[in-house]
Amino acid sequence: MPTIIVEVMPKAELLDPQGKAVTGALTRLGKSQFTGVRIGKRFELTVDGPVDDALLAEVKTLADDMLANTVIEDVISISVLDEGSR
């Protein structure tokens, strides 16, 4: 079944407390080469039928209206997972 991937990240200008906590943990582990971590979300939408432009347009609308809150987050990418890769 085709899978559509939607990736959402907190806006770059906002503090990301989760990412900050992980950055702190990495520093404590001595991994100081990693100077920053930001944490976002990945949605995998499975569909029965074929993925066409109309469906992708629908996903785009859904991503902006519901999957992300564009006040605090950005939709980074919408892509179709290659069926052969999984």
Added chain:
Amino acid sequence: MRIGVVTFPGSLDDRDAQRAVRLAGAEPVALWHGDHDLNGVDALVLPGGFSYGDYLRCGAIAARSPIMSEVIDAANAGMPVLGICNGFQILVEAHLLPGGLIRNDHGDFVCRDQVLRVENTSTDWSNGFSEGEEIVIPLKNGEGGFIADQETLDRLEGEGRVVFRYVDVNPNGSLNNIAGISNERGNVVGLMPHPEHATEEGFGPDTSLAMRSGVDGLTFFTSAISALVSR
């Protein structure tokens, strides 16, 4: 006077809000998220809690509940609507109030008796306070950091729509120390602190007079009743 309290899956303070409504002198009406019916109420409270376990984003799934289409229509028609904590997050996700609420800047859940300054006494939920009055209201949240872009912040400040502001301590990193805001008309108000937890002596925050004697939250509910009576 009948004030509805909507229960969503994961609401926690719906019964407390009903009790606050009763203590203020109105009749509480329990409403269910899955219905398309406001049961003829005169005002609405969206209570605190963790609807849908805060999945997706706090309030995001609840904001798309069946009853929210009626809530949005009623709010746009001028019905007094108060969103408390998760209720505030639901109002923001439903676009009835601007901005967003994100994880506290320090990363921790916070629970404290919080001093607020009342900055707008013309809304349906704050008309019983005096301008600049400082009140103590319990606050408990993990994702209460209010944010908005600069243009929105400027508009909220310029139009006097910051109704409540944190005093002494900013508990969650909210921009401009914002604790609660209103819509343009002043009938929809949302805030992170919990006025329903400061409505009866013996159960409220401590005051200089006696332990747990704080009842500043009661004025939110009596304000809505006054607003309705004067219409």
